[in-house]
Amino acid sequence: MKILLIRPDPGNERFGLGPFFRMEPLGLEYVAQALIAAGHEPLIVDLRFGRGLKYWMRKHRPALVGISCMHALEYDQVVELATQVRRLSPSVFLLVGGHAAAVYPKPLEIEAIDALCLDDGEEVAPALAQALAAGRSPASVPALRIRTPDGFVNTEPLGERTCLDLVPLPARGLVERYRRRYHCLIFKPAWVIETSRGCPYRCSFCSVWQLNERTFRERSVAAVVDDFAACGPHVFVADDLFWYHPARSREIARALKQRGVRKRWLLVQSRCDLVASQAELLEEWRDVAQDFDIFFGMESASDDGLDGVAKDAPVEATVKAIELARSLRYGVVGNFLIDPDWGQEQFEELWSFVASHDITRTGFTLLTPLPGTELFASLEHKLAGQPWFKYDMHHLLWEPRLGAKRFFELYAETWKRSVLNLSGPKSLTAWARQVRPAHLPVVARLLFQTQRLMKPSAYLREHAMKTAPR
Numbered sequence: 194m195k196i197l198l199i200r201p202d203p204g205n206e207r208f209g210l211g212p213f214f215r216m217e218p219l220g221l222e223y224v225a226q227a228l229i230a231a232g233h234e235p236l237i238v239d240l241r242f243g244r245g246l247k248y249w250m251r252k253h254r255p256a257l258v259g260i261s262c263m264h265a266l267e268y269d270q271v272v273e274l275a276t277q278v279r280r281l282s283p284s285v286f287l288l289v290g291g292h293a294a295a296v297y298p299k300p301l302e303i304e305a306i307d308a309l310c311l312d313d314g315e316e317v318a319p320a321l322a323q324a325l326a327a328g329r330s331p332a333s334v335p336a337l338r339i340r341t342p343d344g345f346v347n348t349e350p351l352g353e354r355t356c357l358d359l360v361p362l363p364a365r366g367l368v369e370r371y372r373r374r375y376h377c378l379i380f381k382p383a384w385v386i387e388t389s390r391g392c393p394y395r396c397s398f399c400s401v402w403q404l405n406e407r408t409f410r411e412r413s414v415a416a417v418v419d420d421f422a423a424c425g426p427h428v429f430v431a432d433d434l435f436w437y438h439p440a441r442s443r444e445i446a447r448a449l450k451q452r453g454v455r456k457r458w459l460l461v462q463s464r465c466d467l468v469a470s471q472a473e474l475l476e477e478w479r480d481v482a483q484d485f486d487i488f489f490g491m492e493s494a495s496d497d498g499l500d501g502v503a504k505d506a507p508v509e510a511t512v513k514a515i516e517l518a519r520s521l522r523y524g525v526v527g528n529f530l531i532d533p534d535w536g537q538e539q540f541e542e543l544w545s546f547v548a549s550h551d552i553t554r555t556g557f558t559l560l561t562p563l564p565g566t567e568l569f570a571s572l573e574h575k576l577a578g579q580p581w582f583k584y585d586m587h588h589l590l591w592e593p594r595l596g597a598k599r600f601f602e603l604y605a606e607t608w609k610r611s612v613l614n615l616s617g618p619k620s621l622t623a624w625a626r627q628v629r630p631a632h633l634p635v636v637a638r639l640l641f642q643t644q645r646l647m648k649p650s651a652y653l654r655e656h657a658m659k660t661a662p663r
């Protein structure tokens with residue numbers, strides 16, 4: 194069966210670090226590989242670059258179209274895209290998958306869409322393609338939410354969680370034509386690797402553990418090493434919790450070194466308490482890349498703040514992790530959450546923490562009830578009517594305690610502490626020294642675009658809007 198898999202252009206990156214991360218659609222690459230293994234003919238299209246939908250629909254003539262919806266902030270674009278696909282091809286079967294579609298499918302329950310994928314695509318998509326090819330009803334395929342004359346209904350869930358080794362390597366060849374467009378921070382081209390999926394912790398703002406029911410699945414060491422060896426010099430590891438299983442992780446580091454795999458730059462995401470207690474493991478990994486950054490969800494400058502989001506770790510762990518990582522020459526990158534109910538004193542507490550630990554490579558996001566979290570479920574009635582573009586963690590979904598004007602002044606003031614502030618900790622000249630001359634125009638453009646994070650008026654302008662600015 195001919196299948197078109199689409200990564201939409203969310204076009205909603207006015208705030209935050211999105212523009213710095215033009216990442217490959219790894220989820221679609223795994224789905225595509227599973228479809229190839231089942232004898233189908235998938236094509237991946239990244240609508241952020243190059244030719245548009247019409248061209249690819251005409252060229253590939255798919256019987257099945259799959260659209261990816263990773264973030265809640267993409268719902269509106271996905272609905273629009275699905276409507277366009279339906280207009281171009283009334284008979285095509287239209288499936289939407291991805292994190293946001295799986296955790297909260299409701300906004301995607303429209304006439305144009307036939308089914309929503311509620312679990313791992315590697316297992317569900319080939320099962321659906323087989324059913325369609327054999328003329329069987331999609332109702333026989335597990336882990337779907339399908340459109341029926343009586344509305345959308347769920348099919349049986351998968352019997353057990355998909356084993357990640359079902360598809361050992363993603364179909365990277367299908368996105369090679371976009372490779373030079375993919376970048377991560379100042380590194381270009383960039384690759385994304387997944388070594389594990391899920392997280393056993395229970396942070397209240399995160400929808401990952403809720404979708405995965407606190408499970409943590411791992412790819413085999415051999416598959417991870419093969420994937421690292423096949424990818425280029427700049428790698429972002431998409432795992433939510435890198436280094437979680439120290440013995441396996443040590444084995445991967447050793448196998449990579451034995452194979453002679455060394456990257457120019459590596460970025461991984463992990464928890465502070467985990468890193469703080471794994472000095473030897475971090476030493477083992479350090480040589481795997483020339484520059485090695487760790488992204489920490491630091492979340493709060495106080496124990497109360499961490500308890501408030503069920504982080505299950507103290508601030509002391511944050512401090513220890515920063516010290517340990519720096520002592521081993523890791524770059525420390527992080528994110529803090531800002532509660533709309535804060536007063537000025539909590540902002541000041543955060544500023545003082547950031548200054549005393551010199552944390553400038555950091556982002557600051559608003560505590561947002563994201564679909565798929567219990568927080569969202571409990572507030573759903575209060576949030577009704579809020580447009581999806583505001584779920585980017587830089588828009589307010591209700592009036593803050595200090596009032597929007599004062600709140601955004603303090604929020605913008607907070608962002609001024611980040612390396613992105615060109616009149617702050619790092620000048621444009623300092624950035625230029627780190628970047629290859631050929632990449633300088635792109636990085637400079639991204640940095641100028643990012644200066645709006647430090648402008649209260651930019652946030653205020655969108656605060657009252659009910660539809661996204663075009």
Ligand code: B12
Pocket residue numbers: 203205206208209210211214215216217218219220221223224258259260261262263264265266288289290291292293295296310312313314315317318385387391398399400401431432433556558563564565584585586
């Ligand atoms: C990489 C990533 C990004 C990248 C974007 C990557 C890209 N390709 O565009 C960057 C860094 C830019 C990013 C940014 C943000 N992100 Co993000 N991101 C992720 C992360 C860490 C990994 C995703 C990934 O690649 N996983 C690995 C692949 C293999 O899995 P997958 O994509 O889920 O695909 C599988 C299934 O979903 C499914 N599938 C996927 N597509 C399709 C399509 C079809 C047709 C089918 C059948 C199946 C299917 O099959 C695949 C294989 O099983 C996830 C966390 C997570 N675990 O999902 C957060 C996550 C998706 N991000 C999140 C958030 C909140 C954000 C930000 C708002 C954060 C911020 N601080 O600003 C911004 C938004 C940026 C913007 N304005 O667009 C949340 C979303 C929550 C929600 N309910 O909306 C997540 C879940 C993190 C979290 N802990 O809560 N993100």
